[in-house]
Amino acid sequence: xxxxxxxxxxxxxxxxxxxxxxxxxxxxxxxxxxxxxxxxxxxxxxxxxxxxxxxxxxxxxxxxxxxxxxxxxxxxxxxxxxxxxxxxxxxxxxxxxxxxxxxxxxxxxxxxxxxxxxx
Amino acid sequence: xxxxxxxxxxxxxxxxxxxxxxxxxxxxxxxxxxxxxxxxxxxxxxxxxxxxxxxxxxxxxxxxxxxxxxxxxxxxxxxxxxxxxxxxxxxxxxxxxxxxxxxxxxxxxxxxxxxxxxxxxxxxxxxxxxxxxxxxxxxxxxxxxxxxxxxxxxxxxxxxxxxxxxxxxxxxxxxxxxxxxxxxxxxxxxxxxxxxxxxxxxxxxxxxxxxxxxxxxxxxxxxxxxxxxxxxxxxxxxxxxxxxxxxxxxxxxxxxxxxxxxxxxxxxxxxxxxxxxxxxxxxxxxxxxxxxxxxxxxxxxxxxxxxxxxxxxxxxxxxxxxxxxxxxxxxxxxxxxxxxxxxxxxxxxxxxxxxxxxxxxxxxxxxxxxxxxxxxxxxxxxxxxxxxxxxxxxxxxxxxxxxxxxxxxxxxxxxx
Numbered sequence: 001x002x003x004x005x006x007x008x009x010x011x012x013x014x015x016x017x018x019x020x021x022x023x024x025x026x027x028x029x030x031x032x033x034x035x036x037x038x039x040x041x042x043x044x045x046x047x048x049x050x051x052x053x054x055x056x057x058x059x060x061x062x063x064x065x066x067x068x069x070x071x072x073x074x075x076x077x078x079x080x081x082x083x084x085x086x087x088x089x090x091x092x093x094x095x096x097x098x099x100x101x102x103x104x105x106x107x108x109x110x111x112x113x114x115x116x117x118x119x
Numbered sequence: 120x121x122x123x124x125x126x127x128x129x130x131x132x133x134x135x136x137x138x139x140x141x142x143x144x145x146x147x148x149x150x151x152x153x154x155x156x157x158x159x160x161x162x163x164x165x166x167x168x169x170x171x172x173x174x175x176x177x178x179x180x181x182x183x184x185x186x187x188x189x190x191x192x193x194x195x196x197x198x199x200x201x202x203x204x205x206x207x208x209x210x211x212x213x214x215x216x217x218x219x220x221x222x223x224x225x226x227x228x229x230x231x232x233x234x235x236x237x238x239x240x241x242x243x244x245x246x247x248x249x250x251x252x253x254x255x256x257x258x259x260x261x262x263x264x265x266x267x268x269x270x271x272x273x274x275x276x277x278x279x280x281x282x283x284x285x286x287x288x289x290x291x292x293x294x295x296x297x298x299x300x301x302x303x304x305x306x307x308x309x310x311x312x313x314x315x316x317x318x319x320x321x322x323x324x325x326x327x328x329x330x331x332x333x334x335x336x337x338x339x340x341x342x343x344x345x346x347x348x349x350x351x352x353x354x355x356x357x358x359x360x361x362x363x364x365x366x367x368x369x370x371x372x373x374x375x376x377x378x379x380x381x382x383x384x385x386x387x388x389x390x391x392x393x394x395x396x397x398x399x400x401x402x403x404x405x406x407x408x409x410x411x412x413x414x415x416x417x418x419x420x421x422x423x424x425x426x427x428x429x430x431x432x433x434x435x436x437x438x439x440x441x442x443x444x445x446x447x448x449x450x451x452x453x454x455x456x457x458x459x460x461x462x463x464x465x466x467x468x469x470x471x472x473x474x475x476x477x478x479x480x481x482x483x484x485x486x487x488x489x490x491x492x493x494x495x496x497x498x499x500x501x502x503x504x505x506x507x508x509x510x511x512x513x514x515x516x517x518x519x520x521x522x523x524x525x526x527x528x529x530x531x532x533x534x535x
Contacts, residue, residue: 017446022445023445026442027443028444033444050437053437054437057442058359061355
């Protein structure tokens with residue numbers, strides 16, 4: 001598993017956005033998107049920054065076509081949004097995030113494990 | 120209104136005769152309405168026509184003070200007639216008769232001086248409207264038909280049972296919508312055909328359109344009915360408006376005169392100045408996704424940089440709950456989002472439970488999780504509630520109040 005620092009470095013080199021994870025059950029998760037991917041394009045537009053992402057996402061409302069970089073190849077996926085995603089239970093999302101450990105310390109060998117406290 | 124007319128009636132003889140033109144393709148109805156109007160307003164001059172073209176000739180021949188027209192007529196529709204007549208008489212009061220549910224038609228912006236009369240109607244209602252329009256102290260209820268958006272234009276043609284080709288131009292793009300008796304049969308753009316082409320055209324935020332009446336569709340690519348197509352278009356437009364795009368400065372819609380060939384009724388358009396300007400939606404929010412993207416991206420970059428410069432900033436991520444992706448935002452320096460994991464899930468569970476007990480779901484501005492060494496701030500973008508910022512701050516070095524303000528600023532800039 002690629003370390004977080006390496007992931008960010010890779011994303012920078014590829015001029016893409018590092019994917020830190022996919023919410024379970026979401027269109028991204030169903031398409032196999034996971035921690036360690038680098039998002040290169042959305043709806044045909046290059047995504048170099050989160051700003052690009054927000055902008056490219058707006059081009060389409062029923063889903064998004066994405067290009068991610070993984071293990072040396074580019075992968076194209078079509079994510080179709082779920083109807084229910086329109087109303088978001090923030091708290092449930094938060095729980096999901098915590099479970100994923102948005103900062104994937106546990107996944108990150110360079111971070112020294114999730115339970116250690118930084119000083 | 121009717122009462123006022125009776126009072127005015129005594130003055131009628133001294134008043135100049137008013138010219139009323141009544142157009143309905145149902146001859147019997149036109150005749151019966153006209154004959155009753157003659158009785159009701161003996162001093163006025165009432166003419167009938169059974170199609171839009173003839174009515175327009177009458178207007179040219181002898182002028183008009185009040186036009187009463189059916190919306191749905193073969194050939195030139197009532198709407199086209201009104202558009203044409205308004206070029207000569209911008210303030211002309213118009214009564215549109217329609218057999219459609221008033222809610223559908225009334226939703227359109229007809230301008231202040233047009234009245235809608237839903238069929239079937241009592242003659243007294245028509246009479247009251249005529250009295251209102253022609254009452255001496257009332258200037259009349261006219262004004263140009265103003266159409267807010269392209270979907271409104273489509274609705275106008277669909278409701279008027281139009282047959283023909285609506286050519287829409289936007290920047291370098293051109294789209295064709297074919298109507299047959301009001302139904303959308305075929306849609307095509309450079310990139311798409313069928314429903315997708317229709318939606319693409321509806322998302323265009325400005326330009327011009329021309330109706331070529333009578334042009335038949337070369338093929339059929341659309342099978343969805345126009346109400347559904349428009350509903351979906353409105354939904355998409357709405358979705359776009361709720362997104363964080365800046366207001367459009369697009370020029371809005373202009374009715375372009377068709378070329379001087381084709382059939383008769385289009386020529387009536389080209390005789391006049393192409394002055395039907397379709398105003399873009401209220402400047403509050405709009406749909407143009409491409410015009411100012413550079414500027415917007417700059418804004419987002421600036422705001423994210425602002426976040427990075429918050430004291431104690433550890434890292435931030437953007438969460439898209441719609442796609443389910445969790446995206447890292449490259450911050451200044453080494454990003455090391457470190458969750459003090461112990462008990463974190465418990466904190467969230469507790470918070471969730473409390474919130475659901477208090478029924479606080481819908482008004483979350485931001486959520487704060489305080490850990491021993493970090494603050495985690497979660498803020499849904501108001502403009503696009505499916506996107507969230509997740510910001511991690513070093514508790515000892517950060518000023519929580521400032522961080523919240525900075526985060527709110529970022530969010531505000533995202534919805535400019």
